[in-house]
Amino acid sequence: MHFTPKESISFLRYVTPIQMWLAVFLFPFVLLSHQANASEIIILKGKVTDQAGEGLPGVSVQVKGTLRGDLTDAQGNFEISVEQPGDVLVISYVGFVTQEVRTVRQTSFHIKLVPDQKQLNEVVVVGYGTQERKNLIGSISKVDPSDVKQIPAGSFDAQLQGKVAGVQISSNTGVPGESVTVRVRGATSINADNDPLYVVDGVFINSNSLQTVGTGGKATSPIADINPSDIESLEILKDAEATALYGSRGANGVILITTKRGKFNQKARINLNVSQGVAKAAKLWELTTGPEHAQLVNEWWINTGKDTPSLNRNEANRPFRPISEGGRGLPEEQQTYDRLGQVFRTASLKNYDLSVSGGTATTKYYIGGGYNSQESILRPIDFNRASLKFNLDQKISDRVQVGISNTFARTFRNQARAGDGPAGGLLQAALHTPTYLSPYNDNGVLVGRAGFDNVELLLDNYDVKSVSLRYIGNIYAEADILPNLKFRTSWGLDFNNYDENEYWNNLLISGSPDGFATASNGQATTWINEQTLSYRKKFGTKHTFGILVGNTVQSNVMTGTSSTGRGFANNSFKLVSSAATTTGSSNWSKNNLSSFFSRLDYNYDGRYLIDFSIRADGSSSFGADNRWGYFPSVGGAWRVKQEDFLKDVRILSDLKIRASYGVTGNQNGLGSFAALGLWGGGTPYQGAPGIAPQQLANPNLKWERTNQFNVGVDASFFDERIGLEFNVYHKNTSNGLLSIALPATTGFPNYRSNAAEISNKGFELGIRTVNVQGRNFTWNTDFNISRNVNKIERLENPLEYGSRSLILQKEGSPLYSFWVYKQLYVDSQTGNTVYEDVNQDGKITIADRQIMGSIWPKFYGGLNNSFTYKGFDVNAFLSFSYGNKVYNHNKFFGEGGGARDAARIIFASNNDRWQKPGDVTDVPRPDGVNVNNYRDGGSRWLEDGSFIRIRSLTIGYKVPVRKLTALRLYVTGSNLFLITKYTGLDPESSASSAQNEQGIDLGTPPQPRSVQVGINVTL
């Protein structure tokens, strides 16, 4: 294989990172090999393979001390001549440790290369290009998703928790494929989105759920349409230097997803991966028995009678008195009915992936198919994804290459309302129904109790299904116009069709009395076109200069139509079309973005690096005067190790100091027409149309601006056996998009403005070490820890969110702070809760509600250890979070002291209530609902959500099989144990997907414990 200079340049820019580095690295050898025409004495032949025996193409084989060399062919074979026995061959290849082989008498070789653990030369994907890690100025984390691929979650982002410094990921739920909260260096906005930008092979994809059916505050994740097995690498761009090229979309970080591609000159490689497993809840809630429940209700009844004599409640008329006296029977006569056992199950997990990849001299391809099926531990929810991946690259001339990336997926879900809301709420019905209530009424008919559905009827009749069809594709062409000057153009498309159907028959609350069905279809379409022109040249020996200019044009259109039908002849008819009465509605929005960007970079002698970038974004969402936003950044790095004074410090392998400052923006979640003064339709009366004011104009509406300053140090020691990356940052977001509450007298609830200011300050530390690097045994450790301090710097009026206003956004506090009445203690004489009287006015009023912590951890991170011993490999990964709070809203209801009587469950923890003077407990005596002791928003249910979790533990064994290239068997456990003080099931549970209502645990299944076995075969 030989490269002409032109080929190598066109090749250089747009192939996968590994190959680009390959091309750069080999370039000198290619030139040199043409001159190697010395007299041939001995011909040596050999094959270079990886550890698994797979032939490596394009490996440099050179005779040490000479200019003679060869590159291996597609099968890894080489042929080389040496002048005399005893010459040393130097075999080098990107990503592997360079080996030297003394030739002596041997003429045929089989050389196995060992993977290189060193980081410095790793190629990292950056905005509109790639870079070697050693030359990075910005803060970018690269993740190999393969370690965590087995964690049972629908989307790859859910699997990454704890993997990346500065990226906080909260799973929210145990339902696979539901949305996950991903925050890169905190959150910057109240009303605009805080999700990072996801870019798949250059396409800015939609990450907002298209779900419209109500599942109790939850939403499906569009990221779950992507098969994690198709991902080659993930780069997370964190600081302004890295994200400013994404301008108005960059403020919350950027996640670049590079999918797998083939390699030129590589024979077809077939990979099959099959795994199966089971998942189960690690524990369930502890509930009172029927007699305990009845006892508590009686106690509440009598207590309230004493507190308020006019209620006329006393021992004689207590609810649970003998039936003969007109009561419900004595407490000890009550039955206990288990409902939780009916809804939780041992879920099955299945995953199949098959891929073929390879290439010729001018073509390379990757074809992958996958099928993933995961049941939720909560019946009848499941998640199924069938996906197809097809990537192709073709050189059509010396100077021009074209290619295409395609992701197709069909994601099918059986859905159910796990979260909040009475009608159809699975966990509400199973968890919140008092245990003493029979599922049957007096006539032996199954009935729902306490306002919830009957669990058995619900499980038998649940019928909520959704199908997401997704296409993410990109077609590109690139050309070398001149040496060093490259042009690239690409068109990308993200198309998502989301189809949902619900049918509630007349046995369920939602379908009573005669059936209810909905059908809806939503579509999100983004097309994006971009052009870039890049020039890079080295002047002399020390100056390298690069420039990139480009533009993008993109358009996002969201449409939705939905219909409902009520009144079905019987339960066999399930489509809206067979309903007696139907309704329909539709929506449409569009937002266009036009951008220009440029980056200049300069590298002096590999020691001083500086770059400057700017992006200009024009958005149709803003007022005409503020349509364009400008997002500059500047960054610099000093590779101190390259200086003479450190060159000889052997223990220090590398030392680099980086700094960057820049501006990014945010407009997501704003709404396409937020700046306009509008009147809407949809206010009919008597069947004729009506119009009404909808929103007030704000022609000044503009981008949120996030200024970010980052300082970082990268260091490695002992031949890169220890690598360190440390970053300190300060992000300040101004012009924060906010719905400002207007006095109602204006006739409008709010209007959109740029009125908030939010800061995030923090640090990130990543350490990776190669603890043991032996022939048979290796042990590597990765550790990261991050701290982010979030603060609302400016907000005129506090904003309340969540059930019972549990969350308060207030100036001076972090976003998502919990707003509660602080329970000091339970008075051991009276049994009453004593709350902190903040304003000391002698009574507990709303003015005594205070902020006690937030959802933000003080620290979070992960620890990964991987071991290999001969054919065995072990990977143990744990993630942790410290100092975050969770509101245990299930317990708020469940520890209600009997006041909700037959309307709610009582948790077993309520048995510890105060009963008589002298009792010391933190659970007060039962009084009324929201009266005093069991007040809405009491701090007793605000709990420490710190945790350490074994996210995954994998043990694998490579079976030596002759005919196969590789065969690996493995077993993976996930969430094997959880250490936490949280008394709910999972401190990551959050009832709502709404951005401002995080950290409230209600009706949410926990992340399951799972075990899977798998086999991976490569041919």
Added chain:
Amino acid sequence: MKAFKYILATALSVILTSCGNFLEVEPRASISDQQTIIDKASSENALRGAYDALRAYYSVNFQSIGYLSGDNIQWTGSQSQVQEFINHRVNAENSTIASVWSGIYTTINRINHVIDKVPAVKDPLLTDAVRNQMVGEAYFLRALAYFDLVRVWGGVPIITKPTSTPDDNRGIARATQEEIYAQVISDLEKAETLLPATTDRYRATRKTVWALKARYYLYQKNHAKAEEFADKVIADATSYKLLKPFNAFFANDVRGSEESVFELFYSINETNSHRGQWQPQQNGGTRQWAPNDALVELLSDPTIGGTRSALVARDNQNRWYGNLYYRSPGTDPTYVIRIAELYLIRAEARAQLGSITEALADLNIIRERAGIAKSLATKQADILLAIENERRLEFALEPHRWFDLVRTGRAESVLKVTDPNKLLLPIPAEQLLADKALKQNPGY
């Protein structure tokens, strides 16, 4: 290089076309607020938008304040804010009062747009008669809106101009209760002169104005006027009559019956969610609240409730639920003024004026319709008490009981509301935050 040229040409053409109008995207489901009420059709549309806003605040939330605060309804759900009305400990953070407050002012803004702009519309199709009718309806709706505000909160800010920028209509201090009542009557007078004396049960006419005036004067204790206007409506016996049996005005999916002086229109495309609060789970509701034992007892007593027992029913777990709003989908009308109320207004006004026999006659018309024996009360106080009790059952699930007991000064003795401050509800806390000109009611 040929391929490259094509690529470059395509790319450049995209760059060039990306300028221009690309960044101008117009909504399709909305229109600019610069061109709203411009002709007859848009005037009508805007007026319908005002009726729609009235429905939005009135049908569930406003009505619930009226009946929950009385002594007929118990709370069975999980939202303790509902209980706050029942036990008369409403917090300023209560979400129902917040949504009613903002809902009423949203309605007023829509009305103000009509009152402000329709008179200036130049459209040959918009005759004076039609124009007057539309503006008259708007005045009526505004009178109703302020009447509802003053009944719940006392004095509130008076807003009579439409809002077009975020700086309009804010920072306005609360007017006094008297000023609000003056605003109500002023709007009613205007409506009365502008509206024709036709019969329309879903829209305001001059007759609807009379009915509301009768209620207004009863609240003002101007009993002569109350009697006079109640009389005017009752006199139109061809349009308005008490239907028999009692449930004839709501059962069997009836709407727009002769019982109705003013009701809010609903249909399968404009549904009323009120049923969801009342109906039990077996009928697809939440039974968030339900008739309490005392009310069930009264209604079930054939000598007291009579045929009004049709207002309650039992579910498959033997629990009672209110059945005035029962249709699926929710097409139940909302009854704002029924002719029964005018009989009881006239009875009360006459009793107060000393016309005992006439008062008794009016009361007994209602009792007779309910299928119960005539009242034989003779003393003024007894008749007034009989009227009070009759209203409790006649409007058991309609929003009268609380306002009645407050206006008659009987809330303390009947409902045990000992703190007179609690007779007015608190201004929503969020409003006090948003507008410093607002001051809280005493006692909150």
